[in-house]
Amino acid sequence: MPITTVDAAAKRGVAAVQQYSLLSARAIVDFFRPPFYGADIITQADLIGIGSLPIVILTGFFTGGVLALQSASTLAQFGAAAITGQLVSFSMIKELGPVLTSLMVSGRNASGMASELGSMMVTEQIDAMRALGTDPVKKLVMPRIVATIIMLFFLTIISDLVGIMGGAFVAVIMLGQDANQYFHTVYQSLQYPDILQGLVKPLFFGFIIATIGCYYGMSTRGGTQGVGRSTTQAVVVSSVLIIAMDFVISRFMIGIFGR
Amino acid sequence: MTAGTALATDIPESQAHPDAPAIRFEDVSIGFEGKDVLDHISFEVKRGETRILLGPAGVGKSVLLKLADGLFRPDSGRIFVFGFEVSAMPEDELFRLRESIGMVFQESALFDSLTVRDNVGYRLIQERVPDDEIDRRVSEALNFVELGHTMAKLPSELSGGMRRRVAIARAIITKPELILYDSPTGGLDPITSTTIIDLVIKQRDVSKTSSLLVTHRLQDAFMLATHRFNTDTGEVVTLPENQIDPSTSFLVLHQGKLVFDGPTHDLVNSNDDFLKQYLA
Numbered sequence: 001m002p003i004t005t006v007d008a009a010a011k012r013g014v015a016a017v018q019q020y021s022l023l024s025a026r027a028i029v030d031f032f033r034p035p036f037y038g039a040d041i042i043t044q045a046d047l048i049g050i051g052s053l054p055i056v057i058l059t060g061f062f063t064g065g066v067l068a069l070q071s072a073s074t075l076a077q078f079g080a081a082a083i084t085g086q087l088v089s090f091s092m093i094k095e096l097g098p099v100l101t102s103l104m105v106s107g108r109n110a111s112g113m114a115s116e117l118g119s120m121m122v123t124e125q126i127d128a129m130r131a132l133g134t135d136p137v138k139k140l141v142m143p144r145i146v147a148t149i150i151m152l153f154f155l156t157i158i159s160d161l162v163g164i165m166g167g168a169f170v171a172v173i174m175l176g177q178d179a180n181q182y183f184h185t186v187y188q189s190l191q192y193p194d195i196l197q198g199l200v201k202p203l204f205f206g207f208i209i210a211t212i213g214c215y216y217g218m219s220t221r222g223g224t225q226g227v228g229r230s231t232t233q234a235v236v237v238s239s240v241l242i243i244a245m246d247f248v249i250s251r252f253m254i255g256i257f258g259r
Numbered sequence: 260m261t262a263g264t265a266l267a268t269d270i271p272e273s274q275a276h277p278d279a280p281a282i283r284f285e286d287v288s289i290g291f292e293g294k295d296v297l298d299h300i301s302f303e304v305k306r307g308e309t310r311i312l313l314g315p316a317g318v319g320k321s322v323l324l325k326l327a328d329g330l331f332r333p334d335s336g337r338i339f340v341f342g343f344e345v346s347a348m349p350e351d352e353l354f355r356l357r358e359s360i361g362m363v364f365q366e367s368a369l370f371d372s373l374t375v376r377d378n379v380g381y382r383l384i385q386e387r388v389p390d391d392e393i394d395r396r397v398s399e400a401l402n403f404v405e406l407g408h409t410m411a412k413l414p415s416e417l418s419g420g421m422r423r424r425v426a427i428a429r430a431i432i433t434k435p436e437l438i439l440y441d442s443p444t445g446g447l448d449p450i451t452s453t454t455i456i457d458l459v460i461k462q463r464d465v466s467k468t469s470s471l472l473v474t475h476r477l478q479d480a481f482m483l484a485t486h487r488f489n490t491d492t493g494e495v496v497t498l499p500e501n502q503i504d505p506s507t508s509f510l511v512l513h514q515g516k517l518v519f520d521g522p523t524h525d526l527v528n529s530n531d532d533f534l535k536q537y538l539a
Contacts, residue, residue, distance in 0.1 A: 035385075123366060123368060123371075124364045124365070124366060124368035125368050125369075125370055125371070127325065127330050127364065127368065128362070128364055128368035128369075128370070129370075130330055130350075130354075130357075131328055131330065131357055131360070131362040131364075132357070132381050132382045132385070132429075133354040133355070133357050133358055133382055133385065134354070134381075134382075134385050135350065135351075135354065
């Protein structure tokens, strides 16, 4: 690859990070400046939160179920099938609940934001909004970020609960374990740092999903083909960032709390 | 020329510098991805004047219009609107200045999820004007473009010409001092184009609004120069032979440069090879 191509690609990459950072910073500042678009936040919360509920419930339930199924057979080899509930709750609350919920919400909503804002970009609706005296970052980006962070937090809690119930379904109904024992081990060894870790993650992941979705939407160029490209990139980049951020937060929390 | 930095809050921005022209470009250049689009452009639109910007497709006419509305920033040069330097104003101040500017976009740029009523009254809704006041003013603007019956429709239910008329209604609802028309007849059939140009003439002659109109259709441009709105009959009529509208003049862009800036008579009698070929 010629040096000039590498140079141009590097500059584009740096410029993209700069634009993304500026958009995110402006959206955060806009949250504290009037006018406050409360109705838009509620509309987005409905679209993102309530709209994602079915896929989050289904994903959570089957993830909890398959965790119980896989771990019970392995644990049984060591005579430890009784702690299936503990393994399910640990995995769901600390890792799989936040990460899988975020990935599902990312697939559904980062793509939705990128395509919606991207379509508005290529049809000059964003320019029209600016020409009509409305700040599109404040009107379109800020409500999506706030709504995604809040709703992903609650969706993760729901996913955790449904996942534990899915694990219970498999452990009790299919594998014949004792229900009291399952639920006892679910909460027995959980400590506050574990729950804190599971609840901090969706706040960061929600921010990533909304800002990446909005960034790719707002930087869409090149007609309908550009909208498609932005949509794909938004899902890919937000998914990768969620997993990378999960590693960073986990390492950070383990460093602080030792677990 | 005043480079306004703080906009007055009690008087319209358009009246803060009453002696300043509606638009003034000073040596403005802009390029995209290493390619020069506009190269050292300078011109002026006086108050109450209509200037028609002609040029081949892709020459940068829409870019120039967006520069005038502060939607793009020039790479060099200065742009003044009503005496305020839009090329140096922060976005927050631009939002307030744009209350005095109406813009009609090339493809209408109506918000496709909002009704015609909400599109036309968008600015009023954002300003939290009472609903009955919004309804009254939206109705007035839609009646001006003869689309009073479309309030509850969505843009997708309208024809291309109707969408363009709704975009005009949206641009004029706040009675702006300056209107920027980006190819208002682009992609429309000749009859619908005439209807749109009639509306532009009506707006020019009734409200005496300053305007900058981009087009590549010569027939539309010359219709603007040779017709006027008769307020008695409510119709657009042809001016007597050899008369042209004195407030309407032309700008022509070619290869990023302004190759003509002057009245209709000078344009049609120009000896410039490109202009002769373009007008032929």
